[in-house]
Amino acid sequence: MLSPHQYRYERNIHSPNCQNLVAVDAGGSVVGYTSLLLDVYPHSGPEVWRKYPLYIGVMAVSPEWQNRGVGTRLLERQVAESRLSRPQYSFIHLEVDPESAARRLYERLGFEKLEVNQGSWLMRRAI
Numbered sequence: 157m158l159s160p161h162q163y164r165y166e167r168n169i170h171s172p173n174c175q176n177l178v179a180v181d182a183g184g185s186v187v188g189y190t191s192l193l194l195d196v197y198p199h200s201g202p203e204v205w206r207k208y209p210l211y212i213g214v215m216a217v218s219p220e221w222q223n224r225g226v227g228t229r230l231l232e233r234q235v236a237e238s239r240l241s242r243p244q245y246s247f248i249h250l251e252v253d254p255e256s257a258a259r260r261l262y263e264r265l266g267f268e269k270l271e272v273n274q275g276s277w278l279m280r281r282a283i
């Protein structure tokens with residue numbers, strides 16, 4: 157489901173600092189995936205995901221399963237699990253192209269723009 161090009165965030169996925177959730181269909185096939193970085197790595201690079209704790213680096217639903225509530229449920233579950241994993245943090249973060257349909261979904265779920273980085277919006281909501 158992830159793109160084949162090398163995207164540096166993807167290197168986090170096997171780390172214990174990453175909270176990964178999948179959605180599966182009745183046959184057990186993965187139809188949605190979300191990955192969240194729990195803590196920050198400010199010492200090792202300038203990327204936004206290194207600066208903010210509870211940062212969702214991947215949100216993806218298979219095209220044939222989109223617009224059926226899978227993304228909403230993955231995101232709500234990610235927020236709920238974050239509260240349990242890291243109760244010391246107040247906000248969960250993600251980045252989005254403001255022109256994309258995903259932005260509407262995030263706003264509907266309470267995310268608000270925090271800053272703009274090279275055209276992408278960094279959004280957050282209280283957990």
Ligand SMILES: CC(C)(COP(=O)(O)OP(=O)(O)OC[C@H]1O[C@@H](n2cnc3c(N)ncnc32)[C@H](O)[C@@H]1OP(=O)(O)O)[C@@H](O)C(=O)NCCC(=O)NCCS
Pocket residue numbers: 215216217218221222223224225226227228229251252253256257258260261264
């Ligand atoms: C963005 C993405 C993860 C959203 O996942 P999704 O499963 O389609 O999300 P949902 O179905 O929960 O919500 C999408 C829309 O469907 C609607 N919807 C939710 N449940 C629904 C249901 N049961 N029936 C019909 N429509 C529904 C929602 O109202 C929502 O509309 P809105 O965005 O206008 O508010 C998915 O479209 C995707 O993978 N896109 C490509 C990758 C991408 O852009 N990732 C995000 C990068 S930041």
